[in-house]
Amino acid sequence: MSDPIWQRAEIESPCVKICVIHPQARICVGCLRTGDEIAVWSRMTPDDRSKVMAELPARRPLLAQRRGGRAARLGGQD
Numbered sequence: 001m002s003d004p005i006w007q008r009a010e011i012e013s014p015c016v017k018i019c020v021i022h023p024q025a026r027i028c029v030g031c032l033r034t035g036d037e038i039a040v041w042s043r044m045t046p047d048d049r050s051k052v053m054a055e056l057p058a059r060r061p062l063l064a065q066r067r068g069g070r071a072a073r074l075g076g077q078d
Contacts, residue, residue, distance in 0.1 A: 022062075
């Protein structure tokens with residue numbers, strides 16, 4: 001039997017415990033939130049949290065850019 005007093009309808013944090021801020025994108029590589037969003041998450045309204053959650057998928061490409069590798073060493077030629 002669950003106790004309704006302890007049930008919360010809050011939006012869960014997107015944190016996946018990989019807490020590293022990408023130096024160029026300035027977002028966490030784990031949850032894709034900005035440092036400011038992480039800092040105020042517990043004080044955000046449910047609507048504000050929903051807005052941030054909706055924006056997160058669009059941030060993934062900011063981290064998907066390659067920084068070099070073989071193609072960069074060869075001037076873009078394989």
